[in-house]
Amino acid sequence: MTPALPPLGAAVRREFALSDDFLTVNHGSYGATPRSVLAAQEAWRHRMEAQPTRFFAQELPHALRAAAGRLAAFVGADGEDLAFVSNATMGCNAVLRSLPLVQDDEILCLGHVYNAVRNTMRHVAAERGARLVVVDLPFPRPDRADVLAPLDQALGPRTRLAVLDHIFSGSALVLPIADMVARCHAHGVPVLVDGAHGPGQVPLDLSALGADYYVGNCHKWLMAPKGSAFLHARRDRQPGLHPVTISHGFGQGFVAEFDWTGTDDPSSFLALPAALDFFARLGGAALMARNAALAAAGADAMAARLGTEVGAAREMRGAMGLVRLPVEGAASQEQARALRRALLAAGTDAPVNAIGGALWLRLSAHAYNEEVDYQRLTALVETVLANRYPG
Template sequence: MSAPFRSHWGLDPEVRFLNHGSYGACPTVVLQKQAELRARLESEPVRFLHREIEPLLDEARAALADFVGADTEDVSFVPNATGGVTTVLRSLRFEPGDELLTTDHEYNASRNALDFVSEAWGAKVVVAKLPWPVSSPDAVVDAVLAHVTPRTRLLLVDHVSSQTALVMPLARLVSEMRARGIETLVDGAHGPGMVPLALRSLGAGYYTGNCHKWLCSPKGVAFLYVRRDLQSGVTPLAVSHGRNSPRTDRSRHRLLFDWTGTHDPTAALCVPEALRVMGGMLPGGWPALMAHNRDKALAARAMLCERLKVAPACPEEMVGSMAVVTLPPGYPERPEPPLYLDPLHLRLFDEHRIEVPIIPWPKPPHRHVRVSAQLYNTPDEYVALADALEVLLR
């Protein structure tokens, strides 16, 4: 199981790892950079965290902001996209009867945060059911707009859905919402590094995305973008010294988010290195990398659909570096606690050494397999998955 790029990662050579989308995988050279930063931190923690951290964070944030097409001042580091979604939702104020709109493809953790906040304010969560299979981006936009009312205050939407790997028509959704005076909170957990981002022109009020997935940074770093005119209304989950700091050389937003208590900042500080390393893997840089991964995901989807005799669930324009394939009926055992993983998922790993998620959608017994495509993956790995599925689904 060799691939020209696999040596850049420390992945188990005995496992066909087709699940980059869940937690990403960090190149070893980036992890070495993190180890150096941690050694530097531990050699003199006070100097590092009191006197050196701000310019280091500024440098890392500037590199990330440039990559996602945002002003540096509008981007803050957070531990993960779930934390970014929760930060915005816990900061906003609602009235009883207000409607918070989302879709039935929304990630469970983010949906839980939306439910929690709506219950606290007496607001109502409205769920737009998207057509599945989906025929076009227009069908998604139409389904969402059909649920907008005069009481709608916010749209929470995935950029790329976790369960179904759909690349949503984000620019159109944001534009339609703003035309109606409604802000959009984008759960962009999979967005950065999978699809190009231009947050200034997008116009969304809030966008949060992970760096550990498709940017391949160390685990524990994501970002939260808040449009400048909305920043005074957003506070980090942990309020620390920035709230009453007398400093005037930095914005209050910056003071609040740059120090939320003692933590290991090295994952965030490695983001420029991850951008450099991954952007240098192919001659065309990041655009070539994203196109390469997308082409690989589309090819894998086409082959799996042919082998399993099923139709694609969405048009090619809604596919990024992940793709789902509907599974035909077979092997019907239900997931069991404590992990609640589909038995098919476990048998693929235990018997065939393939790591890939099996996703019940829209609800059991309907299931999909979701494949990811990263540089280290090879076509033979997807063929091995097709072979294993043909055997296990009999």
């Protein structure tokens, strides 16, 4: 029997530091950290500043590994295979910049790849004479076959790494990542999964998934403090893998290298157990299912009100929804950015992206949201569109 969820929506909003005069329906960009987790982070900062030398030399190593162990248990991994990084992009950088590439090698990614990671791949490929191969996917509402078939066709003898998103940032599609990893491995190609949106949005079992590398943010759906993310590396892939900053731990192994890259504030990592406790108190797996259902209902209702469509079929939806905006003509990213600025000025934030020649709005659902939020969002969108596109 599934345990009952605690009261959510407006009932828990006060547990966050969110502004009362702003409609928050975008948890996917930067997350929102509960007050109790911020308090735990501040407690760690006080311990650090009480005696910095003692803290960094004697307390931090054990505390960092303890936090890694808690997180590893949540994502289905061994703590010794997990290292902390400041964000998922930094974790992707560590893997890509450690990759031994030569002239005409290929890095493969999917067309909706996150732009910061795309830029990292472009930089690494150009630096070493390699090629970036981008696999285009049909959109909107692709199915499993629409993803796997072009991936199979693009994998080749020069593919040295496939960089696969678990959940696309712009289009919010939840991909069949286990099948994708298996296809790549069948071709002998290692896989880096960019799971920036994975932890806390969808269940994870990294040991079962078997990806060579998986990076994930904790400040988004797990509600940890900003600057909290992880890199999981399979044991056989750890030799030769280095952090972006080379420091005292160089050559001493995966954990030693990543755990100390120089003096920094580690409190965001150390507060992770408090974030995991809060996440569990609000329902854990049941909370994830509730958020996905709420996002789907909100997106469906908005699309019906606007007379448009949603971007994902049911099997590829998570706690974010994508709705096409009723704007005629070919869309541009400049238009998308202008609409997002207009929404911010109107009192809400929902990312807008130009995908496939149309403008698409992404909404999110988390513990503090409820159905009325998406009704308010739709009304604000209608007002902004009427002002920008009269008649």
